[in-house]
Amino acid sequence: MRAHIVVLGAFSVAALATLTKIPEVFHAARPEPVSAGKRTLAPATFYRLDSRLLVSAAREIPPEATYGVIAGDRVPSRFVRIAEQTLVAYWLLPRRRIDAHSSDWIISIGGDLRSLGLRYTRVVRVGQGSELAEVRR
């Protein structure tokens, strides 16, 4: 009988503690219809990254093309440079990221396109120091 009381007491304490968290837990789980576009771009918006780079790169670079990435301090935040490079690699598949000197396209995240010594067919400015450039082969 004593075991019953002790176990019941322990469960009661845990249940009361859980009750205090119920509003927070149910609030976090509330379903809100979010558009598919917003949901797919959520990894960028979650980390306050500029999603225009992702959208423009996916529009301009053909799916079978390859691309290289250069980064530089025209995008001052090191975190943003690393995050955008990482996110681009996920977002652009099946476009493959390879060495910049042998790729079809260059994505510059605050970098200097001229530093590669390549010639470009066209350059698309995306904003906040980012550019896309199609390499002339």
Add this chain to the structure above:
Amino acid sequence: MRIGGPVALDLLLLGVGEAWLFGLGFVRSPRQALRWAGLAFIVGWCALGSVMVYALVLGFSVGISGSFALAAALVAAGLMLGRAVPAAADRAERPERSLIKIVSVGAAACVVGYLALLGLHAALTASPTGWDAWAFWLPRAKAIYFFHGLQPHLRGGFASFAHPEYPPLIPAFDATVFNFAGGAAVLALPFQDWLLAAAFVAAAAVVLRQRVRAAVLWPSLCLLVLTPQFGASIGEGHADPQLARLVALAAVCGGVWVLERDGRLLALSGILLVGAVLTKREGLLLGLLLAVALTVAARVEGGRGWWRAVVLVPVLLAAALPWQLWLRFEHVTSVPDYSFRTLLHPGFLAQRLGRLRIALEHLPQIALSFDHWILVVPLAFFLALLAFRTRPSLAVFLLGVILLGYVGLACVYWIGTFPVTWYLKTSASRVVGSLVVLAGALTPLVAAELLRPPSDAG
């Protein structure tokens, strides 16, 4: 995206799992098939997922027809096994008194209602926003899907992303979802993750119900499911929550095995741990520690066949081997987060004792965090300490596996290559989840044994 595609895949997983549960003797009627559907779904995920991983390692690309063929082979194996294995005793149908029934029905309704809410959230709102999700888990899944297999030497392919040494069950499964959806439908994945989470709760309930009264079972599960971290982890795109659920479910099956010695439960533990081994590197560590804890607990309990849990050790090592061989033969090089070989270098370890101290201090703080896990761990520890007199085997098992896991995870941070503060900031709350969910899932079993009348022990 074809919505029907992922549904067809889910039915395939369910079919494989039901066939294997038939093979093990747990499911012998449509009613049982319905009650055991949660466990069947997870067993199907482990079985079909593991076979897909080995097919990828051998260089095959598993498309829709390949998935059906593999599933058919697994179903046939399960049905054949069922002809040799007798039906297991089903002791779930015990009547409750009316007042107690109100408690159990209320708690079950709370669990089901909250899970339904999480399901809607996963389907309508959630996105895989976790850093690791889009840094390597999802890109690896996309690479398998777009480039038809692992293709280790394709520049910009599977092996180009961070941590190519991590086992590929989650990317392989996600790639299969993409195949069935007819495109890289990343937004289908949070709901698939929710299905696995909901199946985990149903699976834990049906296994525990063999020994635990509904009035203890459902309130206990309610305390675990309603923790902020349980819901928050669904659909984030990390592998850790699925690893936690597999290890916890294996521990539940193992815990019931310690008390009942039905080898089928140990087989279930093995299947789930093989899935864990192929889900994440820590799966092997936790699986081996669980096997050790099960062996010790069974020895403490006494009776026949206590040594059988040792068999899990070679099974898990064998399950991990093909992936390790693939990494070596394909020269897939990486800088792993850690290597257990460094535990053999006393000088290296001595230089880093500060890291061990920090890890040992901080990991319990996260596990005991009220904001993450409320009182799941304190409740489990309290009940386990109480159970030392009546059921020492269960107390040894629960406390042993948690302490071993805690030391094991602290050792990973001790020998890790990155700064320990970075690990604690980025991964500790996810990694510790395996031990917390395990503690929460074993709580009903320990509580039930404490409440069992002495005449009913056994």
